[in-house]
Amino acid sequence: MGRTGEPLSPLYRWYIYAIHGYLCEVLFTALCAFLAHRDWRFQGVSSVWALFIYGTCSLALERLYVRLGASCGLLTRGVLYTLCIYLWEFSTGFVLRRFGACPWDYSHFPYNFMGLVTLEYCLFWFFGSLLLEKVVISNALRLRLDATWEAPTARPGPGAKRKQN
Numbered sequence: 001m002g003r004t005g006e007p008l009s010p011l012y013r014w015y016i017y018a019i020h021g022y023l024c025e026v027l028f029t030a031l032c033a034f035l036a037h038r039d040w041r042f043q044g045v046s047s048v049w050a051l052f053i054y055g056t057c058s059l060a061l062e063r064l065y066v067r068l069g070a071s072c073g074l075l076t077r078g079v080l081y082t083l084c085i086y087l088w089e090f091s092t093g094f095v096l097r098r099f100g101a102c103p104w105d106y107s108h109f110p111y112n113f114m115g116l117v118t119l120e121y122c123l124f125w126f127f128g129s130l131l132l133e134k135v136v137i138s139n140a141l142r143l144r145l146d147a148t149w150e151a152p153t154a155r156p157g158p159g160a161k162r163k164q165n
Contacts, residue, residue: 085125
């Protein structure tokens with residue numbers, strides 16, 4: 001039987017989390033545009049900064065998930081994840097705003113703080129973080145690179161002579 005492979009490196013997992021977060025944001029903004037304007041083109045938007053933001057935050061949430069494990073209830077983990085997300089969203093937004101590069105502005109929401117975070121998205125972040133834990137993080141941590149895998153060798157073309165034993 002083959003050996004079990006090496007777990008994915010943090011960089012590979014960061015990449016999975018970054019792409020997942022980016023895709024979710026594009027789908028979320030497309031859904032919001034559809035619900036608000038009945039835009040059947042279903043066009044979502046994001047920023048290239050979202051890759052760094054989602055990848056890094058999800059890697060931090062992964063570390064929290066590993067540390068808390070079964071010692072913490074689902075509700076408590078969800079609240080902690082949501083707090084971490086708000087802290088990260090505010091921090092990255094604050095830095096990006098200094099450079100005129102912050103792609104979001106929640107100033108039009110009644111419960112916003114400095115236009116960088118808003119309580120209106122609290123439930124989305126709460127349930128989204130639990131889905132991230134249950135679907136993405138738990139599976140990314142289980143992924144392995146097979147140590148026994150080898151690249152397939154090229155097959156001879158139809159006119160090539162076959163080696164005889």
